[in-house]
Amino acid sequence: MQENQIIDLLKKTLSEMLLSAKIERERKVLAEIKPEGIRDAASALVRNDVRFIIIAALDSGLDIELLYHVDLAGRLLVLKTKLPKEAPEIDSIADIIPGTEWAEREAAELVGARFRNSPNQTHLVLKKDWEEGKFPLAKPFKRLPDVVAPVAESIATVGATAPLTPLMQRKREEAGLASQPPLSYSIESQMKEVHQLIEQSGFVQRGGYDPERRKLRGVRK
Amino acid sequence: MKIEDISQQRVLIYDPERCTGCKCCEMACANRNFGTLELDKSHIRIFVDPKNFDREAINCLHCANPVCLNACPVDAISKDDETGWVTLNQMKCIGCCSCTYACPLMAAWFEEDRRAANKCNFCDGSPNCARFCSPQAIRVGTRAEAMELAKRLYLGGK
Amino acid sequence: MKKYAIFWGCMIPQRLPSVEIATRKVFEKLGLEIVEMEGYSCCPDPIVGRYMDRKTALAISARNLAIAEKKGLDTVVLCNGCYETLWEAREDLEDKEQRKEVNSVLSKIGRTYEGKNKVRHIVEVLGDDIGVSEIKKLVKNPIKAKLAVHYGCHLFRASEGEDMWRKPNQLTDLVAATGAQINRSKLDQICCGFPTSHVNEEYSMNSNLMPKMEAYQQMGTEGVVVCCPACNVQMEIGQMSLKKYGKKYSMPVFHLMELLALSFGVPPKELSLGVHRSPVQQLAERMV
Numbered sequence: 001m002q003e004n005q006i007i008d009l010l011k012k013t014l015s016e017m018l019l020s021a022k023i024e025r026e027r028k029v030l031a032e033i034k035p036e037g038i039r040d041a042a043s044a045l046v047r048n049d050v051r052f053i054i055i056a057a058l059d060s061g062l063d064i065e066l067l068y069h070v071d072l073a074g075r076l077l078v079l080k081t082k083l084p085k086e087a088p089e090i091d092s093i094a095d096i097i098p099g100t101e102w103a104e105r106e107a108a109e110l111v112g113a114r115f116r117n118s119p120n121q122t123h124l125v126l127k128k129d130w131e132e133g134k135f136p137l138a139k140p141f142k143r144l145p146d147v148v149a150p151v152a153e154s155i156a157t158v159g160a161t162a163p164l165t166p167l168m169q170r171k172r173e174e175a176g177l178a179s180q181p182p183l184s185y186s187i188e189s190q191m192k193e194v195h196q197l198i199e200q201s202g203f204v205q206r207g208g209y210d211p212e213r214r215k216l217r218g219v220r221k
Numbered sequence: 222m223k224i225e226d227i228s229q230q231r232v233l234i235y236d237p238e239r240c241t242g243c244k245c246c247e248m249a250c251a252n253r254n255f256g257t258l259e260l261d262k263s264h265i266r267i268f269v270d271p272k273n274f275d276r277e278a279i280n281c282l283h284c285a286n287p288v289c290l291n292a293c294p295v296d297a298i299s300k301d302d303e304t305g306w307v308t309l310n311q312m313k314c315i316g317c318c319s320c321t322y323a324c325p326l327m328a329a330w331f332e333e334d335r336r337a338a339n340k341c342n343f344c345d346g347s348p349n350c351a352r353f354c355s356p357q358a359i360r361v362g363t364r365a366e367a368m369e370l371a372k373r374l375y376l377g378g379k
Numbered sequence: 380m381k382k383y384a385i386f387w388g389c390m391i392p393q394r395l396p397s398v399e400i401a402t403r404k405v406f407e408k409l410g411l412e413i414v415e416m417e418g419y420s421c422c423p424d425p426i427v428g429r430y431m432d433r434k435t436a437l438a439i440s441a442r443n444l445a446i447a448e449k450k451g452l453d454t455v456v457l458c459n460g461c462y463e464t465l466w467e468a469r470e471d472l473e474d475k476e477q478r479k480e481v482n483s484v485l486s487k488i489g490r491t492y493e494g495k496n497k498v499r500h501i502v503e504v505l506g507d508d509i510g511v512s513e514i515k516k517l518v519k520n521p522i523k524a525k526l527a528v529h530y531g532c533h534l535f536r537a538s539e540g541e542d543m544w545r546k547p548n549q550l551t552d553l554v555a556a557t558g559a560q561i562n563r564s565k566l567d568q569i570c571c572g573f574p575t576s577h578v579n580e581e582y583s584m585n586s587n588l589m590p591k592m593e594a595y596q597q598m599g600t601e602g603v604v605v606c607c608p609a610c611n612v613q614m615e616i617g618q619m620s621l622k623k624y625g626k627k628y629s630m631p632v633f634h635l636m637e638l639l640a641l642s643f644g645v646p647p648k649e650l651s652l653g654v655h656r657s658p659v660q661q662l663a664e665r666m667v
Contacts, residue, residue: 144430144431145252145256145257145258145430147258147426147577147578148258148426148427148430148431151424151427152423152427152431155420155421155423155424155427155431155439159420159421160389160393160420160421161389161390161393161421161423161424161427162389162393164392164393165393168393168394168396171396171651171654172392172396174651175396175397175400175651175654176400177396177399177400181387181392181393181399182387182415182416182417182418182419183387183389183392183418183419183420184418184419184420187417187418189418190417190418190420193418193442193488193489194420194439194442196487196488197438197439197442197484197485197487197488198435198439200438200484200487200488201432201434201435201438201439201484202432202434202435203431203432203435206432206434206435207431207432207435239535239543241532241535241568241569241570242569242570242586242587243532243570243572243573243574243575243587244570244574244575245426245532245574247575248426248430248574248575248578249429252429252430258430258577258578259578259579260575260578260579260582269569269586269587269590271585271586271589271590271593272590273565274564274565274566274568274569274590274594353429355463355532355533355534355535355536356532356535356536356543357535357537357543
């Protein structure tokens with residue numbers, strides 16, 4: 001199977017589940033897929049004489065990245081999928097490709113990815129009495145330092161280092177000032193503009209900002 | 222290109238007369254190298270005398286003939302031929318702390334978490350500490366400039 | 380009537396509205412017009428802006444600068460933190476590549492920034508455009524107090540070739556113009572400890588604020604003049620938290636604009652100095 005044929009096969013079987021696919025170098029294809037598409041991909045690949053190599057599990061702070069490496073007659077295909085750490089779950093493909101069972105168990109133990117309907121969930125590489133819920137290769141679930149995160153979150157949501165308190169509003173009125181300063185949060189259209197700017201500037205991807213919940217992803221002390 | 226004239230090597234220059242002791246450089250360094258703002262994890266440290274308000278910094282001078290390099294038993298420390306920057310390879314380091322004792326400034330320090338020494342790596346040519354210093358008390362310049370400043374400050378201009 | 384686009388920042392409207400009142404009164408007395416920058420946002424804070432995400436922070440700063448640019452005015456700031464952030468952003472945006480990238484984001488919200496306006500600190504505006512002698516003429520109630528001047532680190536930010544002491548000296552001259560006696564010392568330059576207080580409060584208190592307060596007290600300083608609300612808040616809140624360590628100080632700390640307003644004859648009651656967490660009100664009534 002040629003590199004282009006691999007990409008075509010993925011496009012055909014996954015359609016919108018396929019996020020990107022490119023020929024990274026000669027005889028290597030890198031494709032990013034949604035986690036929901038992994039079973040369809042595995043079924044399609046297994047019909048094309050695939051040889052499973054390994055699942056490399058990485059912790060990128062906010063997400064767990066699983067890199068499924070497979071060999072298609074001398075050509076390497078890497079299927080990359082990101083599991084958000086809020087719910088790092090993906091369907092097991094051990095019933096389709098039995099060789100993945102050990103790799104899945106390793107990823108589950110070391111970084112904390114959860115495989116639904118996995119046939120065997122006992123420890124593989126760690127000792128039997130290893131503490132539950134502790135993963136040796138996991139990184140802290142955050143992107144920004146703890147000191148910076150609350151203020152950064154406030155800037156992204158209200159456009160100021162902190163929201164205006166009702167007490168201060170009253171004090172401003174008593175002092176003869178407008179109760180709302182001309183900051184963006186006082187003007188609805190301007191607040192919308194700031195929100196749009198935050199989303200457009202890449203803070204969602206790079207800073208881990210969740211525009212729907214209006215919060216930074218991750219846990220803080 | 223090889224640095225023949227050691228006086229033209231780019232180093233960090235610290236001028237205590239300009240320093241305000243705000244420690245923004247320490248936070249900049251810790252963030253760049255460790256992704257945190259904890260001041261303990263910085264390659265540059267600023268000290269403010271609480272009585273006379275004199276300031277002094279401890280930072281790697283990227284010496285012409287580094288003692289840390291000579292003290293290292295496993296060659297984990299190397300001096301770049303082109304730039305002259307002294308860097309430490311933590312993968313080679315065995316954590317013996319020889320460099321931390323050898324350096325008169327203790328510019329190389331022992332990192333407990335990784336059980337290896339660590340030191341200033343000059344941020345690949347654009348040090349974050351110099352970028353974020355408002356009074357430009359720490360800046361990048363040639364060693365000749367640094368020597369001139371040191372002579373003026375500590376030898377009374379001789 | 381000369382116009383200035385004032386960038387109030389977050390701290391002044393939200394925590395020290397007295398500075399806002401004082402600035403409006405001082406501008407009125409000087410015959411200057413304040414142009415509001417409607418819809419501005421946080422500059423963002425120099426500590427947070429540097430470490431949240433550089434590109435996002437730069438886009439936010441560029442939007443703020445664009446608001447003033449659209450009005451054809453320089454951005455005048457009353458806060459050292461805002462000065463640092465906006466100055467740094469403007470310097471970065473001199474670079475065409477970076478400006479192009481930021482403008483591609485700004486264009487999506489219908490704005491552009493061309494880098495035509497400057498960022499100026501209020502100290503510069505009063506010192507260069509108005510002049511200390513002009514200020515002196517307006518002083519009705521000469522200040523009768525021994526004051527110390529705290530510059531704040533970011534006031535030392537200077538363009539290449541500019542003397543870093545230019546703005547701090549202007550600040551000292553402005554304070555001297557009100558008739559106050561100035562206690563000058565080496566510690567004026569030392570940071571208030573605001574940046575490190577985010578990370579390690581105890582360390583910041585011990586290394587910066589406590590020695591400063593101790594020295595002020597020994598010199599018989601009656602009040603500290605700052606030109607940054609962040610320094611102001613840190614020195615006031617810091618005095619309160621120093622009580623935890625068994626140190627009691629009651630050093631009034633206030634903004635340059637409040638001092639000018641008082642010396643121009645604005646009664647202390649009109650400034651609503653009660654928002655301060657240090658005995659500024661009492662000092663104000665005593666010194667004019």
